[in-house]
Amino acid sequence: MGRQLGILAMYWAEGKLEELSFFRRLCIYGRKLGLEVLVFTPDDVDDSKESIHALTYSHSDGKWIRKWSALPPLIYDRCRYRGADNYRKITSFRNKYKNVDYLSRPLANKWTVYEVLSEQEGIRPYLPFTVRYQSLKDLSQMLKKYPIVYMKPKNGTGGRGIVRLQRLGSSQIVWMEGRDPSRRILPQQKIHIRQIPAKLSSWKLEELYLVQQGIPLALKDGRVHDFRMLVQKDGSGEWQVTGCAGRIGPRLSVTSNLHGGGTAVPMEILLRNRFGTEEKVREIKKDAYALGLRVVKQLESKFGALCEAGIDLAIDPKGDIWLLEVNPKPSREVFRRIGETANYRKAHLRPLEYALWKLKRRKPEEETSGMDE
Ligand SMILES: Nc1ncnc2c1ncn2[C@@H]1O[C@H](COP(=O)(O)OP(=O)(O)O)[C@@H](O)[C@H]1O
Ligand SMILES: [Mg+2]
CATH class of the missing domain: 3.40.50.20 (Rossmann fold)
Structure with a gap:
């Protein structure tokens, strides 16, 4: 061949x-x-x-x-x-x-990605406010601004080591819950934020952690949800949104990752349940798709070659869209789980078609003859 x-x-x-x-x-x-x-x-x-x-x-x-x-x-x-x-x-x-x-080069850690994305005016309003954890002061300041705050490691994946703090009134007492670095559920506990550094003393907060504005994502039954969008280059080297699916976290989880027990649901069903009108659903979808394309183009221009990205998006009760995370090596499993077989197939074909397009454009002297045995 x-x-x-x-x-x-x-x-x-x-x-x-x-x-x-x-x-x-x-x-x-x-x-x-x-x-x-x-x-x-x-x-x-x-x-x-x-x-x-x-x-x-x-x-x-x-x-x-x-x-x-x-x-x-x-x-x-x-x-x-x-x-x-x-x-x-x-x-x-x-x-x-x-x-x-x-086809793709590695992306930087979550903090550098955040910085690069916030350089773009068309993306900045979609980013939850984020700081690096330097001391307890950062937590207390973030909690003054936002009733929910997430702490996450800048190199984490799959919902590992993610903690949600929920302010109780205006005090520094919070509900703390999340997942430890091995992804085990940390049961909810009431805690003074002063106790957090000692509680999480082995987590290297200063070295690894980001503190982020929390987006309220609880559904009526209390479970959290968000969306995973797959953006890929096609067989003409153009960026396309392949699809987007909702994910609902298991009970007592503050993360929705499928590997952490989350369930996949079609995007439209989730949005229709929450926002009712078709028009609002269409508007949100259009806005989210356009954001996805802006994000991959911005990342590609700063970090070099990229052929696809899995973008985690949150949509708050008002219908505003927030970008939680960008994954440079996304899985395609959500589409299989919700039975979108055409999108599942497309998600596999696109990197191959893009690869062919790239190979055909190479100069002849760069083509290797292949020494099959
Ligand atoms: N700022 C936030 N507000 C609300 N939920 C969040 C926030 N950040 C993360 N989450 C929840 O935690 C999950 C994992 O966070 P993410 O930043 O995607 O890290 P990971 O690389 O571990 O997947 C998200 O899919 C979402 O369910
Ligand atoms: Mg994620």
Whole structure:
């Protein structure tokens, strides 16, 4: 097969790869498009030959097979942070093979992303006010301004280490609840904010934490919710919103992440339930989609290549939209969970179609012939 896309992955346990079923779909769809998808980790690279011992899914045999191949000219990097050892390997791979092109480059931490997004006037009004945690004073000042405040680690994922503080009247007594760094639920407790640094003493608040205006997101039954939007480049290199879905957190959770037990729901159903009129729903959706596109363009202009992003959005009781977080390596699972099969498919196809478009535009001398065995 002519054109190849490498998927840079990571072993998370003895020989086990993350996201294998996602990669399997990419192999199958890729084949239909005339793109060979080769999954590999830094451990599968033979530096002396610049070749990789890759995994590829053989549809006809219904199984994964290993094959040697030249290093593909374009890479879809799906590595998430999994400890210092893995990180070192990935960084050394990225530094060694500078001539390789990537669909996306890593984004910065949540604080830097916040700073870069707030530079853009069309985005700033959508950002919950955020500061870095430097001392208890930051908490007390934020709680004077906002009845709900979230604390979250700037490198966190999946709702780990996230705490919600809810002011009780005007005092410094708050309801504190959330998830610890292993994502276990911290039961609600009434606490004076002075006690928080000691309570969370192992969490490295000064080094890692942001303090953010909390958006009221409780539904009638008390569960919290938000939205996950997937924005991707298409087969002409243009940004498109692939879809957006609601997520409802489990009972007693202040986060809605699917990995933390959240449930996915179609966006329209959630919005219609909350806001009633079709017109309001349409207006919110239009505004949210336009915001999503502005966000990826701004990030791409500051951090370099990006092919997709999963954007966490909150919509408050007035219908105002807030941007909570941007994920550069989003999952596509929400669409499967709500039965939007066309969007689920599109979410897999788009990075492949975009990769093909990029490969076709490369100068001929950059094309590798591919040394399949
Ligand atoms: N400022 C906020 N107001 C209300 N809810 C929030 C806020 N920040 C985070 N959340 C809740 O916590 C979840 C996880 O936060 P997020 O910033 O996306 O971090 P993570 O990287 O862990 O997913 C969100 O999906 C949302 O449910
Ligand atoms: Mg998130």
